[in-house]
Amino acid sequence: MHRSPRLLGAGVHTAGPGKDYPAHAHTSWELVYYVRGRITCPVGDATYAATPGTVLLTPPNTWHAEQSRTGYANRYLQVDAAAGHPWPRLCYDDADHTLRRVFDALVREPDTELRTILLAELDLRLRRAAAPPPTPAEQLVAQAEQLFEEGFATGLRIADVAAELGSSTSGLRAAFARLRDTSPQAALQAVRLRHALAHIRNSTLPLQAVAELTGYHSVSHLSRHVKATTGSAPGALRTTKPRP
Template sequence: MLHKTLSSFQVMNAGTHEAALGMHLPVHQHASWEFVYYRAGKPECQLGNDVFVCEPGMLLTTPPRTMHAEWAWTPYSTYWIAIDAPETMPWLRMCMDDVDRTIGHTCTLIVREAGRHAPSSERMLELLGQQLDLLLDRAQEQHSLVPSERLVREAEQLIEERFATSLMIKDIAGEVGVSRSYLRSQFVQLRGHTPMDYLQMVRVRRSIGLLRNSTLTLETIAGMCGYNSASHLSRMVKRATGSSPGAVRRQE
């Protein structure tokens, strides 16, 4: 991957684009990079020799002097960001946003800041540009993973985010688009344990942290970590550590 320095790219301008049905953008090119984040609608985009059927949450990155066009087969709206950077930057041509719309949120902030023209806007755009670049690096890393590893990591992330709820593994499997049995088999193959085992490990780890670093009651910690009672919490901590919650709390 090309080594990037903090000065290797710069947000030049940013804005929004709204297109009605049939309001196509003919073939054109830019002297700079253009990032387009699709917010609504499903237009078709030609980017060089590739054609993408776009959808909300998709980001396309177009290098300088690359011919591209959009066909508004539906009404659609986008954010666009012009970036001054070397033509050889190793960004993916297309990536999809995560469930929290992290890329979309960053694009929103960039567009908002580009329209402010405040004394601090240049520095803020520099920082937001770096954040967007980092998100694209992460998308590249995710893209390069084998599908099974990507699947397991996505499930692990969901478990980490929702361990405090009444989480069902079948719901995690449904959200990542596979059956519960298939998700279990991939966890066992790649991690050596099941998704439920991982959920319990996350809950116990969080519980131990709260026991050692707070004065919260067992009932409160149980509720914060997805257990239905203090006794349930005690059993799981004892099983994982060989010690009671009280003993864990007294450990330095």
């Protein structure tokens, strides 16, 4: 029977483009959840391509490194568990970001008893989360979504995203249609809308500033998109009112 894992430490790591993390090894397991970026990760005799939602689980005394292609951020856990503990070496989060929520909670939670409960939940989920490597189309869509998150406020064009990822525009559209049941342009607009609504609901910024910060061509463009999606004009969604 495997002994129960025990959390030794947890934290957040961020790095800019080209800021690699050198090869190292631990006497405990290292569990890493990648939040943003594209990273090449040599682990022992294997090499993995990590994108947001990837979880890498490195056993004790295994050399590993991170090669930053775009800049990246992760959540990491140091866990005492048997070297043969039945975890996959690689798995992927689900659409509800279940694993990320548990990783984030473990990083933030100071209470030892609650951490033990959270780690037990993570242990169970990781045992069930083993999955085959993503297909080329899944990788393409995940990388495009990351570029949308990084560049939504700019004049980002789908053709430029496809070119950066080594795909044709039609190939990118086909991948989104099959895997997300939407188009790349609609996915990019959804990212812009999410950030715009956050500004509208939680700040007193003028709508012109919100439009400029979130990649909309004009206030009217922003307003049409907000109303078409929510059924309400931007002003009706304000929860933080400007001071008189």
